[in-house]
Amino acid sequence: MKFLSEFALLNLGNLICCLGLSLIAPFYPTYAQKFDVTGSLLGLIFGINPIGGMLSSLIVGKILNNNNQTTLLSLGMLIQSIGLFCYPLLTLTTDRTMFITISLLGRFISGFGSQTFLTPLYAAIPQKYPESVDQKMAIAEFFSSFGFLCGPVIGSLLYTLGGFSFPFILFASCSVIIAIILKLNIGNNVQKTIVQNSEPIINHEYDINYQSESILQNEQIESSIGYAQLIKLFPVISSLFIMLALCITFTFYSPISSLYFEEQFSVPPENVGYYMAATPLAYSIGALIISRIKFNKPRAIISGMILVTISQFFMGPDPIMNIDPRIYITVSAQFTYGLFSAPPYILVLPYITEKLEQKFKKSDHEKCISLASGLFNAVISAGECLGPIFSGAIAEFFSFQRACSFLGLYLVATTLLFFPNLFLSKKKYQKAQVKAYEEYL
Numbered sequence: 001m002k003f004l005s006e007f008a009l010l011n012l013g014n015l016i017c018c019l020g021l022s023l024i025a026p027f028y029p030t031y032a033q034k035f036d037v038t039g040s041l042l043g044l045i046f047g048i049n050p051i052g053g054m055l056s057s058l059i060v061g062k063i064l065n066n067n068n069q070t071t072l073l074s075l076g077m078l079i080q081s082i083g084l085f086c087y088p089l090l091t092l093t094t095d096r097t098m099f100i101t102i103s104l105l106g107r108f109i110s111g112f113g114s115q116t117f118l119t120p121l122y123a124a125i126p127q128k129y130p131e132s133v134d135q136k137m138a139i140a141e142f143f144s145s146f147g148f149l150c151g152p153v154i155g156s157l158l159y160t161l162g163g164f165s166f167p168f169i170l171f172a173s174c175s176v177i178i179a180i181i182l183k184l185n186i187g188n189n190v191q192k193t194i195v196q197n198s199e200p201i202i203n204h205e206y207d208i209n210y211q212s213e214s215i216l217q218n219e220q221i222e223s224s225i226g227y228a229q230l231i232k233l234f235p236v237i238s239s240l241f242i243m244l245a246l247c248i249t250f251t252f253y254s255p256i257s258s259l260y261f262e263e264q265f266s267v268p269p270e271n272v273g274y275y276m277a278a279t280p281l282a283y284s285i286g287a288l289i290i291s292r293i294k295f296n297k298p299r300a301i302i303s304g305m306i307l308v309t310i311s312q313f314f315m316g317p318d319p320i321m322n323i324d325p326r327i328y329i330t331v332s333a334q335f336t337y338g339l340f341s342a343p344p345y346i347l348v349l350p351y352i353t354e355k356l357e358q359k360f361k362k363s364d365h366e367k368c369i370s371l372a373s374g375l376f377n378a379v380i381s382a383g384e385c386l387g388p389i390f391s392g393a394i395a396e397f398f399s400f401q402r403a404c405s406f407l408g409l410y411l412v413a414t415t416l417l418f419f420p421n422l423f424l425s426k427k428k429y430q431k432a433q434v435k436a437y438e439e440y441l
Helices: 006-022 028-035 039-065 068-092 097-128 130-164 164-198 205-225 226-231 234-254 255-264 269-276 277-292 297-313 329-361 362-395 400-423 428-441
Strands: none
Touching: 006 068, 006 097, 006 130, 006 164, 028 039, 028 097, 028 277, 028 329, 039 226, 039 362, 068 097, 068 164, 068 400, 097 329, 130 164, 130 277, 130 329, 226 234, 226 362, 234 297, 234 329, 234 362, 255 269, 255 329, 255 400, 269 277, 269 329, 269 400, 277 329, 297 329, 297 400, 329 362, 362 400
């Protein structure tokens, strides 16, 4: 008996995945201080998570297809559960080296597992829901942002109720349960669909030869398309630069924004989290809005990036603007950033897949979508890794306000790079689409 639709089940896994990644934030640093883990070493432990995710995205994007999609979804949840189960082991050791090793390993495995799940998830959306890709992507992103928003709060609550190990054991167990349900539910649905759509095979030599040639042809097509072919296309590479910029700027403020609130506005450490929640909260609102409205993708991406770029210059703001820093200015800029980062963040992958479907033959679309999802998630992981690294490096030489201006200039350059997509010839893509359709016939 089905209690959840397939899409709802995928989003439940997405939510559990993101909650499991973010619940560590509020209580792990304090616990790690007992083992003299502070500063750059703590940043390395948190930063190794997206490295595992980037590696996983590229591997999964390469091997992903309709036959192993459900298996990879389940496997991703199981791998993440293994990473989460590593953390209760920390309570069994008093050795600093062992504590650091287990922490790094658990964080790396969790990142690897999360992207093993998310890469086929984002590939499944354009394949299973081609008529509502933008809306489905927005809903998926809402659950992601909601998970990262609520993860620290839930982590603090569970830590208070059951101690250090309890949050990890609970979410690791949930990941295992979701993995089993995904395999049983979606796997059975796929098998039933195959049985219903199958037709009797007539045992003729012609049919056998035709099938053999088709299989050989599909294998040749699949092997001829790779990441190198995709990143040579301007719409793909310019869109990926947009994603990289968004992820770098989004994660840049995690390590230094709290210090700015404390030093500039005298906000107590226990209250900083409420101000920092403005960005993910606004992003969740933006994702909900996009899920209900249809946009012209390039225009929506450009419009969102322009407003995101403007907000960057007001995060401080920079002293050269002659505007006195005010907490309401900074929080408003964070909210604006979160709200208007939703259109480019959500629409980039559908835009890439749309252009790839126009460029390649229909028989190649499945492979293109898998590779695009792999690149998309790998770039997200790369941005999440580079953001904190750049933050620490820039903070040694420049103030928070000046760093905001540098990021604003970086976003200006990225937006200008994407700008030609507005003027790409529609006839060119229409001809490519007609040609691909003729070849398919």
